[in-house]
Amino acid sequence: MLGEFNIARHEWENVDKNPLPADIPEVEEVGATSAPLLSAAYFIGARCKPYNDDFLLCKDANNGGTVECLKEGRRVTRCAVSVLSDLNKYCFDEFKLNYECLEQNNHNLGACRNSEKIFNKCVFANLKLTKQIPGVKEQIHLKENPIYTGTSNDKKISKEFLKSKESQN
Amino acid sequence: MPVPFEGLIPYTIMGMFFGLAGHGVGFIRYWDNGWKNDRFNLDEYDQKMMQRDFLLTGIKRGQTSEAVAPEHFKTAQTELQRYYTPYRDQFFSFRERLYRGYVTGNWEFE
Numbered sequence: 001m002l003g004e005f006n007i008a009r010h011e012w013e014n015v016d017k018n019p020l021p022a023d024i025p026e027v028e029e030v031g032a033t034s035a036p037l038l039s040a041a042y043f044i045g046a047r048c049k050p051y052n053d054d055f056l057l058c059k060d061a062n063n064g065g066t067v068e069c070l071k072e073g074r075r076v077t078r079c080a081v082s083v084l085s086d087l088n089k090y091c092f093d094e095f096k097l098n099y100e101c102l103e104q105n106n107h108n109l110g111a112c113r114n115s116e117k118i119f120n121k122c123v124f125a126n127l128k129l130t131k132q133i134p135g136v137k138e139q140i141h142l143k144e145n146p147i148y149t150g151t152s153n154d155k156k157i158s159k160e161f162l163k164s165k166e167s168q169n
Numbered sequence: 170m171p172v173p174f175e176g177l178i179p180y181t182i183m184g185m186f187f188g189l190a191g192h193g194v195g196f197i198r199y200w201d202n203g204w205k206n207d208r209f210n211l212d213e214y215d216q217k218m219m220q221r222d223f224l225l226t227g228i229k230r231g232q233t234s235e236a237v238a239p240e241h242f243k244t245a246q247t248e249l250q251r252y253y254t255p256y257r258d259q260f261f262s263f264r265e266r267l268y269r270g271y272v273t274g275n276w277e278f279e
Contacts, residue, residue, distance in 0.1 A: 031233065031236055032236065033232045034219065034232070036232065081236050082236075099232060106206065107208075
């Protein structure tokens with residue numbers, strides 16, 4: 001109780017003294033870092049398109065809508081969280097394989113096509129999401145002979161991953 | 170006229186030292202990044218995301234695929250703080266560290 005006035009106290013709990021007002025809806029923030037988010041980006045887009053579009057329309061309608069579009073923004077966050085938790089539930093290893101490759105290669109998608117292929121296969125099978133890159137002639141994951149097929153290290157690790165998966169089954 | 174191999178020995182040694190220096194620095198950077206390659210060509214978005222990654226994981230270049238962020242992340246922030254110096258980055262860094270020690274009372278030079 002007197003802890004506040006004790007000058008020998010060097011540790012304290014960092015509590016937010018200025019919480020958000022009650023009329024702003026609560027939401028759980030997205031906990032994934034940059035590489036997993038990039039890896040999951042198109043799948044998040046596939047499931048959350050209506051929410052994302054709704055959010056952007058709201059922003060357009062409200063001149064930026066920092067306060068007006070909080071509700072729509074919360075929906076976007078919740079949707080992204082749902083996709084990420086599903087990915088963690090059904091495709092954890094494949095997801096990890098892909099985002100660790102991205103992290104090693106400066107988040108360059110072209111360097112990780114092999115692990116991406118494995119990840120895609122798992123997601124298509126388990127989550128029934130599509131991968132649709134907007135505004136391109138040909139979808140890169142459907143291309144027969146892409147120019148960038150992934151780094152040699154990515155190929156090696158993907159092969160090892162498939163082998164270990166097979167030996168488990 | 171063939172060059173006798175003895176004449177090339179100094180150049181071999183010099184080349185080896187260049188190689189040692191380059192690979193040594195490369196190894197240290199790789200280690201310092203948590204056994205990851207350097208990031209390069211970073212734009213402001215990338216910088217911001219790396220900042221956010223640090224707030225989420227608490228380590229440099231840490232990554233996690235956790236769906237929900239911990240509670241404290243909602244109000245977490247970092248601010249870049251600098252002390253005043255008229256000679257920023259112009260002289261030796263040890264001098265600036267001394268200055269920092271005088272000003273902040275923190276004398277731990279790691």
